Amino acid sequence: MVDKKLKSAYDFTWKNMEVGNIVTEPGNASARRTGDWRSDRPILDKNECIKCGFCWLYCPDAAVKQIDDGYFEIDMYYCKGCGICASVCPKKAITMVEEVEE
Amino acid sequence: MSKRVALEASHAVAEAVKMSDVDVISAYPITPQTHIPERLAEMVANGELQANYIPVESEHSALSACLGSVAVGARSFTTTASQGLELMHEVVYCGASMRFPMVMVVCNRSLSAPISVWGDHSDVMSCRDTGWIQVFCENSQEAFDLTVWGYRVAEDLKVMIPVMVNLDGFTLSHVTEPMFLPEQSEVDKFLPVFNYPYALNPDKPMTHGGLGQPDIYTEAKVAQEIALRKSKSVIIQGWKEFGDIFGRHYSPVEQYRAEDAKTLLLTMGSYSETAKVMIDERRARGESVGLISLRLWRPFPYEEFRKAVSGAETLIVFDRSISFGMGGPVFSEAKSALYSEASRPKVVGIIGGLGGRDMAVKDFEYVLDRGKEIAEQGSDRMIEVVGVRGEMIKA
Ligand code: SF4
Numbered sequence: 308m309v310d311k312k313l314k315s316a317y318d319f320t321w322k323n324m325e326v327g328n329i330v331t332e333p334g335n336a337s338a339r340r341t342g343d344w345r346s347d348r349p350i351l352d353k354n355e356c357i358k359c360g361f362c363w364l365y366c367p368d369a370a371v372k373q374i375d376d377g378y379f380e381i382d383m384y385y386c387k388g389c390g391i392c393a394s395v396c397p398k399k400a401i402t403m404v405e406e407v408e409e
Numbered sequence: 410m411s412k413r414v415a416l417e418a419s420h421a422v423a424e425a426v427k428m429s430d431v432d433v434i435s436a437y438p439i440t441p442q443t444h445i446p447e448r449l450a451e452m453v454a455n456g457e458l459q460a461n462y463i464p465v466e467s468e469h470s471a472l473s474a475c476l477g478s479v480a481v482g483a484r485s486f487t488t489t490a491s492q493g494l495e496l497m498h499e500v501v502y503c504g505a506s507m508r509f510p511m512v513m514v515v516c517n518r519s520l521s522a523p524i525s526v527w528g529d530h531s532d533v534m535s536c537r538d539t540g541w542i543q544v545f546c547e548n549s550q551e552a553f554d555l556t557v558w559g560y561r562v563a564e565d566l567k568v569m570i571p572v573m574v575n576l577d578g579f580t581l582s583h584v585t586e587p588m589f590l591p592e593q594s595e596v597d598k599f600l601p602v603f604n605y606p607y608a609l610n611p612d613k614p615m616t617h618g619g620l621g622q623p624d625i626y627t628e629a630k631v632a633q634e635i636a637l638r639k640s641k642s643v644i645i646q647g648w649k650e651f652g653d654i655f656g657r658h659y660s661p662v663e664q665y666r667a668e669d670a671k672t673l674l675l676t677m678g679s680y681s682e683t684a685k686v687m688i689d690e691r692r693a694r695g696e697s698v699g700l701i702s703l704r705l706w707r708p709f710p711y712e713e714f715r716k717a718v719s720g721a722e723t724l725i726v727f728d729r730s731i732s733f734g735m736g737g738p739v740f741s742e743a744k745s746a747l748y749s750e751a752s753r754p755k756v757v758g759i760i761g762g763l764g765g766r767d768m769a770v771k772d773f774e775y776v777l778d779r780g781k782e783i784a785e786q787g788s789d790r791m792i793e794v795v796g797v798r799g800e801m802i803k804a
């Protein structure tokens with residue numbers, strides 16, 4: 308699973324980067340927060356959902372995950388807000404709402 | 410004991426590659442570099458050299474294959490010239506930015522159009538900003554020495570930057586000269602086994618050449634620039650240790666009768682030897698003239714260069730290429746390197762030897778005399794070019 312304690316780009320200075328920018332820990336892309344790019348946030352209404360899995364299948368970022376009861380959840384750590392899930396959902400169970408700064 | 414032999418500079422490079430125990434050679438033949446890959450292919454085919462020779466379909470692939478082989482920890486070599494260097498251009502940047510230590514020999518040749526297979530420095534000047542360590546040779550001995558030395562410097566863990574060894578097409582690449590070939594044991598003493606710490610290995614996966622978003626690219630580039638600048642101390646240390654073992658000494662800025670000279674000529678590459686004949690003749694007539702040549706072009710040897718010209722009244726920079734719309738690139742860099750100095754010589758730029766146009770001793774006499782004239786009176790010509798036909802228009 309994701310170790311969210313991994314370094315962000317801002318922890319690096321020119322001094323502590325690996326020679327040639329080589330990534331020595333394999334698979335650490337999962338630690339990279341991509342959710343902060345989002346300007347629209349998908350809101351999934353469980354009452355409308357028929358568990359078809361289209362959102363899970365089409366999400367380009369693997370941000371949609373199936374949970375124990377068979378429904379789907381969106382991980383905002385990764386979701387970039389592209390809206391593909393909302394547009395493929397046959398039940399229009401996902402709505403995109405504008406992100407507001409907290 | 411080294412033995413004295415007569416070798417064409419291209420074959421001297423091949424010997425250096427062999428004695429450096431290179432694992433992978435990947436090259437595409439192009440005039441005037443052809444004799445290097447040809448000789449190496451022969452060495453591999455007849456078992457003289459235990460290495461993989463990858464016959465690729467282009468220079469872009471030649472360097473790409475080398476970067477791939479360095480990535481798994483194999484000592485790698487390629488060589489090219491002119492259009493070939495242009496074709497591999499994007500990979501040249503990658504090699505330095507990804508910090509892949511290797512050696513590439515460039516047999517300097519002009520660029521099209523018009524098509525010209527003959528020598529000048531247009532090809533290497535297009536690679537000025539690629540981040541490679543770049544050095545120039547004057548003869549077969551240096552072509553051998555700097556190739557071996559190149560691996561030593563490139564592979565130093567404090568450096569990890571590829572080295573480009575420049576030698577003039579035809580006027581050096583195809584010239585047979587006496588030189589010393591060292592013993593294998595001496596080369597082995599100087600050049601340790603290549604131990605690349607980031608070698609790709611399925612047991613310990615890692616990523617080479619990842620994406621750098623705006624939040625990290627600046628740091629990556631600054632780290633690269635600082636590494637290249639700091640490589641100079643290893644470059645100099647490498648030459649010192651080379652001198653201790655082989656008895657031949659190199660420095661970033663070579664000087665010839667330059668210490669007390671009022672007028673200095675600056676050259677790069679094999680024409681320096683022709684220019685030295687002219688310097689000797691003028692010295693015999695009592696003129697205070699000397700020659701400096703930039704052995705090290707990148708990282709630019711600011712400190713050594715400023716020191717070498719500090720006592721001179723005039724510095725005449727001889728360029729073998731044109732940066733279109735600006736003039737001689739070496740002239741421009743030499744001038745800017747001196748701009749912040751409190752006392753500095755007048756700097757004059759003259760271009761010549763383009764596309765294989767011969768530069769004989771008498772032509773260097775012209776460079777010197779015309780250079781001194783410009784230093785005194787200035788020049789109203791748009792561009793100063795040795796022996797160009799047609800009256801030059803005003804600036
Ligand atoms: S908005 Fe885009 S990134 Fe976010 S969950 Fe939906 S499909 Fe995935």
Ligand code: SF4
Binds near residue numbers: 351362379395396
């Ligand atoms: S696409 Fe819509 S209906 Fe299908 S699982 Fe996702 S949210 Fe539920």
